[in-house]
Amino acid sequence: xxxxxxxxxxxxxxxxxxxxxxxxxxxxxxxxxxxxxxxxxxxxxxxxxxxxxxxxxxxxxxxxxxxxxxxxxxxxxxxxxxxxxxxxxxxxxxxxxxxxxxxxxxxxxxxxxxxxxxxxxxxxxxxxxxxxxxxxxxxxxxxxxxxxxxxxxxxxxxxxxxxxxxxxxxxxxxxxxxxxxxxxxxxxxxxxxxxxxxxxxxxxxxxxxxxxxxxxxxxxxx
Amino acid sequence: xxxxxxxxxxxxxxxxxxxxxxxxxxxxxxxxxxxxxxxxxxxxxxxxxxxxxxxxxxxxxxxxxxxxxxxxxxxxxxxxxxxxxxxxxxxxxxxxxxxxxxxxxxxxxxxxxxxxxxxxxxxxxxxxxxxxxxxxxxxxxxxxxxxxxxxxxxxxxxxxxxxxxxxxxxxx
Amino acid sequence: xxxxxxxxxxxxxxxxxxxxxxxxxxxxxxxxxxxxxxxxxxxxxxxxxxxxxxxxxxxxxxxxxxxxxxxxxxxxxxxxxxxxxxxxxxxxxxxxxxxxxxxxxxxxxxxxxxxxxxxxxxxxxxxxxxxxxxxxxxxxxxxxxxxxxxxxxxxxxxxxxxxxxxxxxxxxxxxxxxxxxxxxxxxxxxxxxxxxxxxxxxxxxxxxxxxxxxxxxxxxxxxxxxxxxxxxxxxxxxxxxxxxxxxxxxxxxxxxxxxxxxxxxxxxxxxxxxxxxxxxxxxxxxxxxxxxxxxxxxxxxxxxxxxxxxxxxxxxxxxxxxxxxxxxxxxxxxxxxxxxxxxxxxxxxxxxxxxxxxxxxxxxxxxxxxxxxxxxxxxxxxxxxxxxxxxxxxxxxxx
Numbered sequence: 001x002x003x004x005x006x007x008x009x010x011x012x013x014x015x016x017x018x019x020x021x022x023x024x025x026x027x028x029x030x031x032x033x034x035x036x037x038x039x040x041x042x043x044x045x046x047x048x049x050x051x052x053x054x055x056x057x058x059x060x061x062x063x064x065x066x067x068x069x070x071x072x073x074x075x076x077x078x079x080x081x082x083x084x085x086x087x088x089x090x091x092x093x094x095x096x097x098x099x100x101x102x103x104x105x106x107x108x109x110x111x112x113x114x115x116x117x118x119x120x121x122x123x124x125x126x127x128x129x130x131x132x133x134x135x136x137x138x139x140x141x142x143x144x145x146x147x148x149x150x151x152x153x154x155x156x157x158x159x160x161x162x163x164x165x166x167x168x169x170x171x172x173x174x175x176x177x178x179x180x181x182x183x184x185x186x187x188x189x190x191x192x193x194x195x196x197x198x199x200x201x202x203x204x205x206x207x208x209x210x211x212x213x214x215x216x217x218x219x220x221x222x
Numbered sequence: 223x224x225x226x227x228x229x230x231x232x233x234x235x236x237x238x239x240x241x242x243x244x245x246x247x248x249x250x251x252x253x254x255x256x257x258x259x260x261x262x263x264x265x266x267x268x269x270x271x272x273x274x275x276x277x278x279x280x281x282x283x284x285x286x287x288x289x290x291x292x293x294x295x296x297x298x299x300x301x302x303x304x305x306x307x308x309x310x311x312x313x314x315x316x317x318x319x320x321x322x323x324x325x326x327x328x329x330x331x332x333x334x335x336x337x338x339x340x341x342x343x344x345x346x347x348x349x350x351x352x353x354x355x356x357x358x359x360x361x362x363x364x365x366x367x368x369x370x371x372x373x374x375x376x377x378x379x380x381x382x383x384x385x386x387x388x389x390x391x392x393x394x
Numbered sequence: 395x396x397x398x399x400x401x402x403x404x405x406x407x408x409x410x411x412x413x414x415x416x417x418x419x420x421x422x423x424x425x426x427x428x429x430x431x432x433x434x435x436x437x438x439x440x441x442x443x444x445x446x447x448x449x450x451x452x453x454x455x456x457x458x459x460x461x462x463x464x465x466x467x468x469x470x471x472x473x474x475x476x477x478x479x480x481x482x483x484x485x486x487x488x489x490x491x492x493x494x495x496x497x498x499x500x501x502x503x504x505x506x507x508x509x510x511x512x513x514x515x516x517x518x519x520x521x522x523x524x525x526x527x528x529x530x531x532x533x534x535x536x537x538x539x540x541x542x543x544x545x546x547x548x549x550x551x552x553x554x555x556x557x558x559x560x561x562x563x564x565x566x567x568x569x570x571x572x573x574x575x576x577x578x579x580x581x582x583x584x585x586x587x588x589x590x591x592x593x594x595x596x597x598x599x600x601x602x603x604x605x606x607x608x609x610x611x612x613x614x615x616x617x618x619x620x621x622x623x624x625x626x627x628x629x630x631x632x633x634x635x636x637x638x639x640x641x642x643x644x645x646x647x648x649x650x651x652x653x654x655x656x657x658x659x660x661x662x663x664x665x666x667x668x669x670x671x672x673x674x675x676x677x678x679x680x681x682x683x684x685x686x687x688x689x690x691x692x693x694x695x696x697x698x699x700x701x702x703x704x705x706x707x708x709x710x711x712x713x714x715x716x717x718x719x720x721x722x723x724x725x726x727x728x729x730x731x732x733x734x735x736x737x738x739x740x741x742x743x744x745x746x747x748x749x750x751x752x753x754x755x756x757x758x759x760x761x762x763x764x765x766x767x768x769x770x771x772x773x774x775x776x777x778x779x780x781x782x783x784x785x786x787x788x789x790x791x792x793x
Contacts, residue, residue, distance in 0.1 A: 140380070
């Protein structure tokens, strides 16, 4: 149902009447329509969650200088997205940014931290090293944090600029709101080309993607 | 940096006081190196540190290099500095791999230079060289239960190959 | 020496072993400390490191000489230019390559900018640990200006891969000199503001004065170098001791402390920032004209403009990019003064196009051995302060 746009003067008059208790019938209905939004509880909850994320202060290596230190500073302010409250304890945080290379000695520690976080929680893999091992394809670096924990967002770069991290952060917010950004797949109509890592809510692939993934696994194993 | 004649003078003096400890000298690209007998390494280092006129009392770095396939395989390098005359000298001790599971061993210089503590642990961690007399010779950078000596030349780099599924599917 | 306060005569204090880290807001990176505490006093301390060990030295053996440069940059990730300089300098000594004067000055300029950057990160995070949170915002504001300069010259904020064997990869663009000069003029003013905030701040003085003192001889025994050693009264700085790059031609002082406590360390580093700003200004004034990279085509890529016209350049380019240059057998150890101390690079060449061994003598790794001396028999809060003033960067410690 459409709501007519009224002039400011008429809105002021109707507000005054409301306060006096003088609005009746159709006027009252129109007044309420202009001010009340109905939505599902889940959407509201997701909107609230996405705009008040508590990141965990967790830095591993070089990316840690860009985030979490540089993005909370004045130039690339993370607080304007609502994520100002960085928490040191994993029990109080809901987002972990893996900023830096995950070595084999550190991997169990990171997994333990992730397990200690309470649901709902999100993991962001920042930089090339935690997304895929980066340039360090050797005995000491885990080739991607995907290997031992579910990651919701990967941010490429070495190190990614703080603006890139913030862009990734806005994408994470969209994902939390249930409206994930499909990126280039939407532009080029390339749905079904995803390769999905296992785990976490909303990470179930579409049917074509699942078939493609199975085929890829068969080929890789052969 | 002691120049080439200066290096020979040092070697002569060590021969006089500790005969047989220095096996050779090397002066390459402006750097002076004494190649010492690994069994007498503490003699050489103590002499260089305490001898008046040569007080190389600052151990700047202790590191190991694997010269495989040349034998003896491991070279333990000690970089010493004399801070008053601003001179560097390097002492090298070459160790051979005893084979099987035995570890090449050399005396620890932690008593002479306490800075060698972490650096010898690192050498043990990566090359499997045992430093006799070190107070706590355990792994320092790798997990405690790691098997293998990664920086030896015959240890593989590791990592995993990247599979490109498109290529695999279409080109076999 | 501090004693535990006994409230009740018959109460005994037991020694409790507490694990601090590797995930902790106040450890500068993934450092794990296993501390024996008696009440609030630290009785024994053992650092456990290796949580960001990346196997860089092993990876370098697999790559051609110029491909090693991005790897070694990422060791001590706050002072990346210094690692590049240590490595490139070592390789230049191996192949006996002389870099042109303009490259020397450019390298010195960027090294000193990186030194200021490193000290700003240190000051911001250490003051944050001590509770002076505003310093974080101010220091990182300056730091962003330096990163803008790096981005202008090299294209990346961090890990710029700007130094190459033979010089620098590209000349500085137009407008860089002006912006850099403006920064160098404004830096001492800012440092004055930081000093006004902290130098005579009662809380800061109480927390840092007399805390974490280690004697000079003990520091020398432990191999500690850099601002920690200079704060204890030893005027040892590799920039003045061993002449390298353009330092012999520049006029700068080395701040030296007296007592060697945390307050002196703070003062030494802050004064170093001012001196570095002076060096930057002098480098800009004295910057000679000329090529920014050496001419020797065996080791240095030819300029791209020559490639379409000269067959020889094309062949050199091809060879350098695919296989890389070969270095005859030899070994070299070259060290420079990084913001944390003596950063040494050992390169062993075996005649092929890949180094046989690259080892870095990292200052944080060796300086960490003095941490136990600083923290034992003092309060745990003092230990946190000493850890900040020690300025370890775990990427360098763990490599």
